[in-house]
Amino acid sequence: MTKDVIALTPRMPDTWALLAGLYAGGPDLDVTATADGAVIQLCGHGGRPVVSVEAPVLVQVPGEIARLLGTEAAAAVDTPVWWTETRASTAVPEAERLAGSVVGRLTALLGGASWPPGATALDVVPVTSGLAAVPAPSDALPAxxxxxxxxxxxxxxxxxxxxxxxxxxxxxxxxxxxxxxxxxxxxxxxxxxxxxxxxxxxxxxxxxxxxxxxxxxxxxxxxxxxxxxxxxxxxxxxxxxxxxxxxxxVTASKERQLTVSFRTRYDADDDLLLGRSLETAWQLLTGAPPVGWGTAEPVNLPWSTRQLTDLARSRVPEPTLLTAVGHPDRPAIANARITRTTAGVEEDITLTLGYGPGETVPLDAVEALAAALVAQHSLTTMLTTVRPARRDLAVPSHFESPPVPVAFTLGADAVADTTLTHARRPPLPLRPVQLGPSTHPALHYVLGDGTNAETWSTLDVLTQHLKAATEPV
Structure with missing residues (x-):
């Protein structure tokens, strides 16, 4: 297995600290940089990577260390903390010890802790396994x-x-x-x-x-x-x-996950702030806004709609992929895709929240959420599902039951395209709730309580009915 060793330090690893860490392999290893300088590699003379060291990341979001590394690692450091990750190649027997020595030198100079516990050292680890005789392939990927x-x-x-x-x-x-x-x-x-x-x-x-x-x-x-x-x-x-x-x-569990997947669309305006629809959903479902966001894990930045909007603007015309997390008391994580289209700016968001055996999944808040997104954020569609799954949102390597639909919301513009008369009368024993103004309404369809998998068939009939009205004759 590739061995990852992480330094968690209160101070940012500067040039001298990184040099001290990289010298853990002695003078016979070469140093190269990849990914536009974001990854430094210790290599054998043939160019084959032995250990890769990623650029340090300042993690300012509470709960991220515990979520990804466990409570023991989180207890050893205070947030904010600098996260420096090293990765040892499996092709070299000495690589794991070398990665531990790199991290051990960083924590010795800067303080803090390392993960996993006991993986670090301070000794020089020469690479003597003949790696230099094996050239690196021309299309090699880092680590x-x-x-x-x-x-x-x-x-x-x-x-x-x-x-x-x-x-x-x-x-x-x-x-x-x-x-x-x-x-x-x-x-x-x-x-x-x-x-x-x-x-x-x-x-x-x-x-x-x-x-x-x-x-x-x-x-x-x-x-x-x-x-x-x-x-x-x-x-x-x-x-x-x-x-x-x-x-x-599989062991039966009463833990559950609530997922809301929705799309919003805005005019491309200079004053547009992105991420507000996600903030609205988080607030209504948990009572608080997200605490952090980023473009990868660990999620490292405090929540800011202004900063994520600036990032999305800088990447146009390419889409922007973002991640957000909530307070550790209520496990929640979202991924968002922001795209500039001919119709404006679209946000595709999936927010998942975890609940334990004694906690109530807030299904009664779903209609209010749909109404808020319709009124404030030009909702296009929203699908809400529930499934039995881990509260901490981690994915185990065994069977987990698929999600079950709870509700579907069709935004006002989509209702107009379908026609209100057609959209209000699906061939099903259900009638939608009208949201927003009567002159330009959205429709919210309650499908069930998340306990009957047959509601997938109900959802399929509903979507086929809505789709039929917009297909050319």
Whole structure:
């Protein structure tokens, strides 16, 4: 497994501290930079990376250290804290000790703590395994363990696999080179919700090691084999895939997750502030706004609609992908995609909140949320779902029940396109609630309470009915 070692320091690692850390490999290793200088690599003479050190990130958001590294790591430091991540190559036996020595030197100079506990040292770790004789491939990705014509494989062993800036860059690079990204972990590892979303689309995959079947897909349960340079489902003689027993071992839990996915559209105005619709949703569902935002994990910036708007403006015409988190007392995370279109500026947002066995999922607030988004944020559509799943929002490598629809909201412009008469009369035993002014109303359809999976069929009938009114004859 690739070994990640993280320095958590109260002071920013300056040039001299980084040099002291990089000298942990002695004078025989070369130093290079990738990702526009955001990643420094200690390399063998042939250019093969041994240890990669990412640019330090100032984490100012409470709860992020505990969410990603655990409560023990969070108790050892105070927020704000500088997070410096090192990654050791699996191709070199000495690399893990070298990464620990780099981090140990940083924490010795700057104070703070390291993760995982006990992984650091201060000694010089010379690389003597003959790495220099192996040239780096021309299309090498930083700290990727295996690269084939079709797949980039990352071996990871940590409590939660976050969608870091490095992993986001690997995802973009593999997509640009028509490769799949496959992350291989031991069974105890979990994905962050953002990493799970990133791996949910083909051809990317979460590969879980298993003593029984070898490997299986952590999201689908399909038993996998390494075949022709990639992990692919192992087929029976009839061509069918089969599910790993470990994936099916599920313990009943009363924890639940509420997810609201909505789209808003605005005119491209100089005074436009983005992120306000997400702030409204967070406030109505939790009683407080988000506490932090960023473009990767750990989420590092205090919540600011002005700063995220400035970032989105700077990236036009390219879309902007953002992440937001809430206070640790109420686990919540959102991802947002902001796009400039011919119709204006669109926000596509998915907000997920976690609830424990003794906590009430605020389904009674969903209609009020829909009304607020219609009145203040030009809501286009909103889908609300509930499912049994972990309160902390981490994704385990076993089966989790799919979400069940609770409500669907159609914005005023979409109602007008469909016609109010048609939209109010779906071929179903339900009648929508009208939101907004009668001259330009939106419609809110209550589908159920999140306990009956058959409401997916109800939603399908509803959406087909609404779609039929806008299709050309």
């Amino acid at each position: 990727v363990d295996v690269v084939t014509d079709s797949t980039a494989v990352v071996l990871a062993d940590r409590r939660v696999i976050p969608l870091t800036a490095w992993l986001s860059d690997v995802l973009r690079t593999t997509a640009n080179t028509n490769r799949a990204l496959q992350i291989v972990t031991p069974p105890h590892a979990q994905l962050s919700l953002l990493t799970r979303m990133a791996l949910s689309g083909a051809p990317n995959r979460w590969v879980v090691q298993d003593t029984d079947c070898g490997y299986y897909d952590g999201l689908s349960g399909a038993v996998l084999r390494w075949q022709e340079g990639t992990f692919a489902p192992a087929r029976t003689q009839s061509g069918a895939a089969h599910v790993a027993r470990a994936f099916s071992r």
